[in-house]
Amino acid sequence: MAIKQVERDLTFRERIYILEILKALRLTARHLFRNLFVHIAHRFGLLRRLRGGVTYQYPEERRPFSPRLRTLHRLTRRQDGSPRCVACMMCETVCPAHCIYIVGGEHPDPQIEKYPVRFDIDLGLCVFCGYCVEACPEDAIRMDTGKLEFSSYSREGLIHDLQELLSRSTTPPKR
Amino acid sequence: MPSLEINGQSIEVETGSNVLQAAEQLDIHVPRYCYHPGLSVAGSCRMCLVEIEKMPKLAISCHIQAQDGMKVSTESEKVKQARKSMLEFLLVNHPLDCPVCDQSGECDLQNYYMEVGQYDSRFLENKIKRRKAVPIGPHVILDQERCILCTRCTRFCNEISQSNELGVFNRGNRSVIDLAPAKTLDNPYSGNVIDICPVGALTEREFRFQCRVWYLSTQESICNGCSRGCNISIHYNTSLSYKAGGKRVQRLKPRLNPHVNRWWMCDEGRFGYEFIDHNRIESPQLRAVQGKLQTSDWEQVLQEVSTGLKTTLENFGPEGIGVIASPQLSNEELYLIRKIFAESMGVQEIGTRNPWEKEGFEDDFLIRGDKNPNSRGAEELGLNSDVKAILEKAASGKIKILYIFQHNFESPEAQEMLGQAGYVIFQGTNWNKTVEVSNAVLPGATYAEKDGTFTNFEGRLQRFQQALLPLSESKSDIEILSTLARKLGYPVTYLDAEEIFREWWGRTYQELEEFGELLNGQKR
Ligand code: SF4
Numbered sequence A: 001m002a003i004k005q006v007e008r009d010l011t012f013r014e015r016i017y018i019l020e021i022l023k024a025l026r027l028t029a030r031h032l033f034r035n036l037f038v039h040i041a042h043r044f045g046l047l048r049r050l051r052g053g054v055t056y057q058y059p060e061e062r063r064p065f066s067p068r069l070r071t072l073h074r075l076t077r078r079q080d081g082s083p084r085c086v087a088c089m090m091c092e093t094v095c096p097a098h099c100i101y102i103v104g105g106e107h108p109d110p111q112i113e114k115y116p117v118r119f120d121i122d123l124g125l126c127v128f129c130g131y132c133v134e135a136c137p138e139d140a141i142r143m144d145t146g147k148l149e150f151s152s153y154s155r156e157g158l159i160h161d162l163q164e165l166l167s168r169s170t171t172p173p174k175r
Numbered sequence B: 001m002p003s004l005e006i007n008g009q010s011i012e013v014e015t016g017s018n019v020l021q022a023a024e025q026l027d028i029h030v031p032r033y034c035y036h037p038g039l040s041v042a043g044s045c046r047m048c049l050v051e052i053e054k055m056p057k058l059a060i061s062c063h064i065q066a067q068d069g070m071k072v073s074t075e076s077e078k079v080k081q082a083r084k085s086m087l088e089f090l091l092v093n094h095p096l097d098c099p100v101c102d103q104s105g106e107c108d109l110q111n112y113y114m115e116v117g118q119y120d121s122r123f124l125e126n127k128i129k130r131r132k133a134v135p136i137g138p139h140v141i142l143d144q145e146r147c148i149l150c151t152r153c154t155r156f157c158n159e160i161s162q163s164n165e166l167g168v169f170n171r172g173n174r175s176v177i178d179l180a181p182a183k184t185l186d187n188p189y190s191g192n193v194i195d196i197c198p199v200g201a202l203t204e205r206e207f208r209f210q211c212r213v214w215y216l217s218t219q220e221s222i223c224n225g226c227s228r229g230c231n232i233s234i235h236y237n238t239s240l241s242y243k244a245g246g247k248r249v250q251r252l253k254p255r256l257n258p259h260v261n262r263w264w265m266c267d268e269g270r271f272g273y274e275f276i277d278h279n280r281i282e283s284p285q286l287r288a289v290q291g292k293l294q295t296s297d298w299e300q301v302l303q304e305v306s307t308g309l310k311t312t313l314e315n316f317g318p319e320g321i322g323v324i325a326s327p328q329l330s331n332e333e334l335y336l337i338r339k340i341f342a343e344s345m346g347v348q349e350i351g352t353r354n355p356w357e358k359e360g361f362e363d364d365f366l367i368r369g370d371k372n373p374n375s376r377g378a379e380e381l382g383l384n385s386d387v388k389a390i391l392e393k394a395a396s397g398k399i400k401i402l403y404i405f406q407h408n409f410e411s412p413e414a415q416e417m418l419g420q421a422g423y424v425i426f427q428g429t430n431w432n433k434t435v436e437v438s439n440a441v442l443p444g445a446t447y448a449e450k451d452g453t454f455t456n457f458e459g460r461l462q463r464f465q466q467a468l469l470p471l472s473e474s475k476s477d478i479e480i481l482s483t484l485a486r487k488l489g490y491p492v493t494y495l496d497a498e499e500i501f502r503e504w505w506g507r508t509y510q511e512l513e514e515f516g517e518l519l520n521g522q523k524r
């Protein structure tokens, strides 16, 4: 996209500065006193409908997630509990960060044929684009766990393996 | 010679060739499944339908002969509609297996369907189930559901391998490909049915699920399995090292050479690539006095080897040095060996042929008894001395220092002689019996890791190209020999195999004919 430059001269009022500063202070003060008032009112159980403040008290207070939000990956299971994934490597191929590592193996059931012997996602590289979910022909990988906290003290800890990915379940989005 | 017009372009073709071949000469690809240039025409898939003027119906181009004045259209609406309908037909009972199918990515069903497909399914009935993942031979797995009954595989078994293992059983939409009673697909050329199967019905056991085909890179090469010198492509994966346990070479495929192997190759060659990634000597080794081999570095080993060669040359003359080159080496390497050892040092006797190596299996099609790719090349370069005599001299102490390339001398007789030899230098790729008795070991590169030429048994000079980097610390033999020669004070300045080839053959690799050249008796 091209950048469009808008030439604009400051007016006299803007150039003397002091009036503009007072305008800004008025805005800040209005928020301060409003919040002060609303929070005190909340203490007395009043005016519950009004939201005070602008900060979420994370982690005690959490923002509601949109149901479409892409959160931590999980692998889904068949009815018998085995992974749905057939190691087709579509997700591995499409992944722009090259952070999925799959090794396929021969499944004893010829109707299934192929299964993942190894399935690792390196979340240190993942950009949460969700392409893997789009590419999967088996609905085997999803990003609907509702988890976004997965920090680790080491880089290796960010590599999640097959068992870890299978152990997660979906969290229905809060409304 | 009939002259005809295809999509408005006119072409003159040989009498007797069919319309499909005529189109091919114009670089027009007609979709096909059952037609294969190396097999008889079956005309069963009806994918190659074309429109020919004044013919009431569409005709199969693989069967209809090109005739004078024909006006053919391969891309008309009617043809496209026919292709679409044929594909719909072929896919009626086809499983949706692409995610687990090894053919995916190089499947003609997928390819043609992307061009002309009936994307919205009209099929409401239940698909007919057939047998899946059936091992039908040591190398081949059959999936009857994916088969489109083109019969290429059965024609191969009847016409080329002439072993008649496969056939079509039952009738109508219950037809399946299966083994003939009491047979297994274990002929020495069974791997070829995997290549010619246009879909994923026949897959390779060794390659199954190792890697997706779109991850593979290819390089043109020559099979080193026997002295036929079949033209091959090496399919390798070096970027995703966690696949297939880190194996770099994933499979070998034959490459067309009408003078040597046509479209085929044998199973022994096809599956004989394991040594490239397995049991390799990964770093230079030196034996401490009377001790074990120890990992060393190139500088130290080359220093010891060159000092050894130099002092022997000074004290005993060239008779003190014995060289056993290998018919596994390329012409360029053998030329360099001749140049350094024979021409510069004056070593008279350089042998190549292992006298204990027995002739292997041989037949009247491709497989040769001599399992070395370049015996003829070594012979032409005059490296023909008796290896046994050289070893005897080494055992009796006449030869003080013995330089062996690649050979695995495992016979007790040879082992005994090697045990009595003074100082043994080994240059080669894999751990073997010769390494065990060597004093210095120089890890060389396999044919997949270097450029060069082989001369096959009938004297055809063919080029192979580097696919991989030499594994770990190993180096190409030309690099090792050049460094060694410079340490010995000889002016050897070759940078790569091509420079040697130019000096030896007088031309560049680019100028070498695509399908190789016959030596025609010239000695160089
Ligand atoms: S979300 Fe994107 S970057 Fe992360 S694993 Fe999936 S495809 Fe790769």
Ligand code: SF4
Binding pocket: A084, A085, A086, A087, A088, A089, A090, A091, A092, A102, A132, A135, A136, A137, A138, A139, A140, A141, B099
């Ligand atoms: S795309 Fe789906 S089925 Fe294929 S490997 Fe990835 S998770 Fe498994």
Ligand code: SF4
Binding pocket: B094, B095, B096, B097, B098, B099, B101, B102, B103, B104, B105, B107, B108, B109, B110, B146, B199, B200, B201
């Ligand atoms: S044969 Fe081709 S179309 Fe059929 S499952 Fe295999 S890749 Fe897919």
Ligand code: SF4
Binding pocket: B146, B147, B148, B149, B150, B151, B152, B153, B154, B177, B196, B197, B198, B199, B201, B202
């Ligand atoms: S197995 Fe393959 S080559 Fe043989 S008939 Fe079926 S599709 Fe053709």
Ligand code: FES
Binding pocket: B031, B032, B033, B034, B035, B042, B043, B044, B045, B046, B047, B048, B049, B060, B061, B062, B063
């Ligand atoms: S290719 Fe012509 S009918 Fe099959």
